[in-house]
Ligand SMILES: *Cc1c(COP(=O)(O)O)cnc(C)c1O
């Protein structure tokens with residue numbers, strides 16, 4: 555449709571839309587009604603309140619040349635700059651340069667779970683602040699720079715706060731981030747150490763998010779870029795790099811099945827967007843893939859709706875150890891349902907006990923210590939195989955989106971010292987461990 559472009563109100567920033575260089579990003583478009591807007595710090599459609607996303611003029615032409623250019627690029631997400639809303643010279647700006655994390659050929663885990671095809675773990679704990687959030691923040695920082703913001707902020711379930719604090723320190727922004735006050739110690743310390751302000755809110759993530767929405771509309775929040783609220787359209791695009799990397803690491807091939815954790819659902823929807831772009835650009839062969847969503851039972855609004863056949867997501871009050879995924883009212887929930895259904899995937903949940911068990915399985919089979927969110931994806935993968943929803947003979951990629959060192963509480967009780975002995979051979983012999 556030939557939608558007209560709507561000018562963006564200035565929203566307290568200094569940059570005018572015409573001076574914004576975000577590479578191939580041509581504007582924003584409403585996911586619901588398709589109305590086009592100029593690039594700016596806006597996130598909801600002025601016509602229908604639908605979420606906005608970045609619309610591109612993607613590089614046309616020879617897929618071979620594009621593939622070669624990407625392969626010659628830096629060993630981080632900026633190798634995909636031609637497909638992202640970032641300035642052309644992004645690789646020369648101060649950034650944590652996330653991405654290019656390992657795709658682990660998980661043969662031991664495959665054996666354990668009865669997978670006869672190929673099983674890979676995309677291990678995003680290898681990012682600079684040890685979660686996938688560095689990807690989305692890096693893109694939002696470029697938008698914040700382009701729009702003239704001086705303070706970076708966010709509502710966070712923990713990992714995002716750390717990623718924003720670190721990226722702000724590196725890129726020269728002030729930061730002030732908001733978290734539920736009762737997060738794991740590792741998340742709190744990590745978010746606080748970079749020198750920005752860290753505010754605990756008495757409430758859960760959904761309360762924090764509501765508070766941030768109010769702050770954006772208030773003079774108190776003027777000049778602030780909230781990476782996952784008023785910069786959300788740009789932030790979301792960072793998750794596409796997971797899809798790009800996975801396909802490139804598979805030798806420019808789509809995986810058959812991919813298991814993705816769901817908090818707000820942004821990551822899952824943008825992984826799908828990234829896979830589709832690769833097909834459109836001719837960088838991978840067009841063949842069917844299935845996207846599976848993973849939640850913890852104690853915060854399972856999307857899996858509950860999926861299993862009930864609903865297309866709306868009823869909010870829940872979260873109660874789970876998977877705090878990084880504890881969003882009871884996920885903004886992108888309905889789109890996740892669409893994608894899981896369209897691709898023939900499924901959305902499943904596991905109990906906290908199964909999360910802990912899965913963290914241990916991944917650790918002892920592959921030497922990867924995942925945070926609770928990784929326990930959720932591995933646990934859900936196991937359950938999907940047991941229930942016959944995931945085909946164990948195909949190529950499957952499971953995401954580990956965070957580092958177990960940040961959620962030590964989950965496994966601390968049963969991962970202590972096997973024995974404590976005097977420093978003597980007699981004592982060691984007596985312990986019976988030789
Ligand atoms: C934020 C986060 C996710 C996914 O978040 P979405 O809001 O669904 O994009 C997944 N895993 C971890 C560890 C996270 O911190």
Ligand SMILES: [Zn+2]
Nearest residue numbers: 584587599602
């Ligand atoms: Zn709209």
